[in-house]
Amino acid sequence: MHPAPQSVAHAVLHQAAQAESLADLGSALTRRLHRLVPHDGYMLSGNDPVTGAGCFLVERDGYTCSHFRRLRAAGLFDQRPEPQRPEPPRRPPARPATAAVVLDSAAAPAPGGGAVLESMAMDGWGSELRFGLADRAARWGTLVLLRERGRPPFTPTDIDSVQQVAAPLAAALRAYVARGRPRPLAAAMPPGVLVLDADDTIAAATPTARDWLRTCFPSLALDTDEDLALTLWNFTAAARRQGDPVLSRIPTAHGFAELHAQQLTGARGGEVAVTVQAATTGRLLPAVAAWYGLTPRERTVVDQVLEGRSGKQIARTLDLSPHTANDHLKAVYRKIRVNGRDELVATLSG
Structure with missing residues (x-):
């Protein structure tokens, strides 16, 4: 007998508070979810809540690197087929809609979907x-559940079940990232820079670049340059598609890093430069405001504090009473888990 979705939702929030690593988080969340929707493997990814770029990935028995190489070789890395969409049971809309899609390798493929x-x-x-x-x-991440060949495919009931627990799983993801103070990664090594060619092969890299990628993605086996390059394919594809730089603030065990991907101009078309370094305060703050639930006014107050303004100056600048400005500061301290102005500045400045 499967547990009620409500009991699973309550349990995953508790598990997120106890997790010490991404691997712990993924294992705890999917172990609880397995009782509701049985599966044989999973891939849990997080998004930068401001830019939407990926910021972490953890998996157990997920797709192999060969799977993604096959998709890229087929020209489908940035595409997905139209999924088979079983109709979920009808029920009153008591929560925000959650997109859930199913792929069945034994079903007739949608146009263009056969390779996947x-x-x-x-x-x-x-x-x-x-x-x-x-x-x-915001959209905080994506969870992929997998079933082995020979087992029944996911059903409309499974879709309905995950839709009921998706919001608590998102809250658990946020709780994990925001479980400590949001500080930039204290890194002794200089920034790392990689250049990927049009085939997404690492064409050049600074001495620290590979170490930076292993720091940012500790749950993945990154033994070769081919493995390292694969972690960047989403970033390089987005940079080429958008024509603008791609930014992700990446939470690690020791603070936030930042990753930029930007298409290069020149004779060799399609090259993308990727820079990885400790997050700067200015770039980190928008993501911190999202992960930690700061209101727009609280975010503005933090900006004022980082510029060195006193409480009275903040009140005058923002046309607030001193009491209201102080209330905003107290709310920020509580959410970011600091005891006062000096700790707030020290935390966000690294």
Whole structure:
């Protein structure tokens, strides 16, 4: 007998508070979810809540690197087929809608989707259930559940179940990232820079670049340059597609790093430069405001504090009473888990 979605939702929030690493978080969340929606493997990814770029990934028995290489070789890395969409049971809309889609490698593919389903089958997977972890504020990540070939595919009931727990899973993801003070990563090594060519092969890299990627993605096995390059494919594809720089603030065990990907101009088209370094205060703050739930006014107050203004100056600048300005500061201290102005500045400045 499967547990009620409400009991799973309560349990995952407790598990997030206890997790000491991304691997712990992924294991705890999917262990609870397994009782509701049985599965054989998972991939849990997080998004920068401001830019939408990926910021972490943890998995157990997920897709192999070969799967993603096959998709890229087929020209489908940035595409997904139209998924088979079983109709979930009708119910009153009591929560924000959560997108959940199913792929079934044994089903007839949608136009252009055959390569993905064939690659799934080559990896030994028969069915995929993918859904966003979002609330009314942002999309915080994505969870992919996988079932082996030969097992029944995910059903409309499974879709309905994950839609009921998606918001608590998103809250658990936020709780994990915001479990400590939001400080820039204290790094002794200089920034790392990599250049990926049009085929997304690492063409050049500074001495620290590979170490930076392993710091940012500690849950992944990054033994070769091919493995390291694969972690950047989403960033490089987005940089080429958008024509603008891509930014992600990446939470690590020791603070936030930042990753930039920007397309290069010149004779060799398609090259992308990727820079990885400790997050700067100015770039970190928008993501911190989202992860930690600061209001727009609280974010403005933090900006004023970082510029060195006193409480009275902040009140005058923002046309607030001193009492209201102080209330905003107290709310910021509570959310960011500091005891006062000096700790706030020290935390956000690293």
